[in-house]
Amino acid sequence: MSKTGTEPAKRGRPRRGPDPERFAEIVEAAAAVILEKGYSATSIQDIADRIGILKGSLYHYVRSKEDFLYKIIKDVYDEAIADMRSVTEAERAPLEQLAAFVRAHVLFAAKHLVAYTIQLREFDRLSEARRAEIREGGDTYVVVLQRILEEGQREGVIDGAIDPRLASIMITGELNSMTRWYRPDGAKSAEQLADVYSGMIVSSVASEAAVSSAGGIEVLRAAFVQA
């Protein structure tokens, strides 16, 4: 969103209306409505009502309700991919990489809770072309995680009996499910949840060799606590 703000002013009427900051506010309001009512049940009128402007004014920014959904999902998807890239580019042993992946995923979902939840729930409401375009942006969590588990199996620290693809889908589902109950003002901070998830997930896939060399399962489970 801020990118648009740094572009040189163009002659004539800008395609997306005059004020990118205002657009960002409008998208945020649209996200709040979509989260609350669900995308299908949300109308452009609902979004206008939430902001307190006339419905017609929204058409300075978007051409359709789907444009809002696209903007919300595209932004959070791009940020998630950049976030994952910073995890995978670091040089770490596989179990440390796995814990770093879990931590990054939990902190990201907590920080971008509204948009991330909408992405999980409503991705399929986007047109096929837009879904394809967004997916082209980079590897998903499942693919990144699968590579970490495969590398861990090559190095002998992940149980060789585990199916890396299936385990990646299960673990990603486990992490995504925190969007159903995590609230920023809840009893546990995102950092504390990242600690608990890291320990449980690492111990759920670690090999016998990894557990022994750590000094036992309880030591291994506690090894990634940071908060």
Added chain:
Amino acid sequence: MSKTGTEPAKRGRPRRGPDPERFAEIVEAAAAVILEKGYSATSIQDIADRIGILKGSLYHYVRSKEDFLYKIIKDVYDEAIADMRSVTEAERAPLEQLAAFVRAHVLFAAKHLVAYTIQLREFDRLSEARRAEIREGGDTYVVVLQRILEEGQREGVIDGAIDPRLASIMITGELNSMTRWYRPDGAKSAEQLADVYSGMIVSSVASEAAVSSAGGIEVLRAAFVQA
């Protein structure tokens, strides 16, 4: 639903229309529409169209769209509670009980995929009175699981550093997330998924003593494979 069918015929016009089997078919069609479109975006007209009857005919069976949602959720909730009861009533050591819980949950979600998914997604669309009534039916998965983990900690087979409540919420979320990707015609059977989940979840919370006495983490993880 079949219960109604065994009740003696009453004089006068029955409250819910004349044919409980037909009602069951209608509820099933309603569930398919609600799953596809989302509850908020579904109208009584959509449900009538799916079945191929006039909208007015549906009012022989229900008074509102919410009555469909209530029927779908109440039925699956009651069955899940009965299913959990049969797990908790069996006498088993805590890790075996945990594995039995995971297996029952996975098989139940797979068997009742449509209604269970609707229950997860749309429970909050029910009126407060109906939500309270349904919740009174029995303990939820989270509560049952928490008790198993607490018992396991007392017996020393679950890591004492684990918060049983938080772990129960996380594990339940992990299991529920299978409704996002499991399909009956997919590569893995529900029984195979139950095996993988049991092994990963038991090893994610087992104590050092439990791992040692099983003969190591890989042996423990494989101990609950049945398929």
